[in-house]
Amino acid sequence: MKDATAFLISDVSRLLRRRFDERARAIGVTRPQWRALTALSRHEGINQGGLADLLEVEPITLCRMVDRLEEAGHVERRRDPGDRRAWRIYLTDRSRPLLDQLKAIGDDVFAVAFAGFDTAERTALAAALGQMRDNLSYADKDQTAHG
Numbered sequence: 001m002k003d004a005t006a007f008l009i010s011d012v013s014r015l016l017r018r019r020f021d022e023r024a025r026a027i028g029v030t031r032p033q034w035r036a037l038t039a040l041s042r043h044e045g046i047n048q049g050g051l052a053d054l055l056e057v058e059p060i061t062l063c064r065m066v067d068r069l070e071e072a073g074h075v076e077r078r079r080d081p082g083d084r085r086a087w088r089i090y091l092t093d094r095s096r097p098l099l100d101q102l103k104a105i106g107d108d109v110f111a112v113a114f115a116g117f118d119t120a121e122r123t124a125l126a127a128a129l130g131q132m133r134d135n136l137s138y139a140d141k142d143q144t145a146h147g
Contacts (some may be wrong), residue, residue: 016109023105027098032057034102036065037074041099045088047080073100102103 014114029037032055039054040046052062062064066089069075074095078085091099114122 012113016113019109019112020105023103023109027101027105029098029102032065033069033074035094036062036069037099037102040075040089040091044090047086047088049086051089069095 002044010095017031020034025032035055036051038110039051043051043054048062049059051066055062057069066132073092075118076090076092077087079092080088109113117125
């Protein structure tokens with residue numbers, strides 16, 4: 001049972017990513033770009049190091065990604081008024097319709113994934129997955145503190 005559950009979670013995650021990627025690629029966006037834009041929409045004005053931490057990528061990887069997003073006109077870097085060496089990243093007006101399109105794609109993908117689920121089943125699944133995430137997150141913190 002445990003192995004089957006782990007494989008199912010992995011398969012669902014892979015299929016969600018694949019379906020989203022197919023649709024996002026059609027409008028010229030990669031999943032890493034989508035993740036960066038979405039994180040920025042929630043933390044606008046964050047510095048590059050903070051965004052790299054949020055996305056769990058290396059700072060150089062994020063720098064290249066931000067370079068491409070900036071070249072496409074979706075983000076802009078502004079000097080940090082408190083630290084001349086740092087840059088803060090902001091969305092541009094051009095990125096907002098793109099984020100709306102990406103949200104619609106995500107909503108459509110999840111509508112397909114949740115076909116046949118009632119509200120109680122959706123709520124129970126979200127609660128169970130949230131608990132699993134929390135368990136694993138706390139386990140990581142405990143190992144770091146005691147390791």
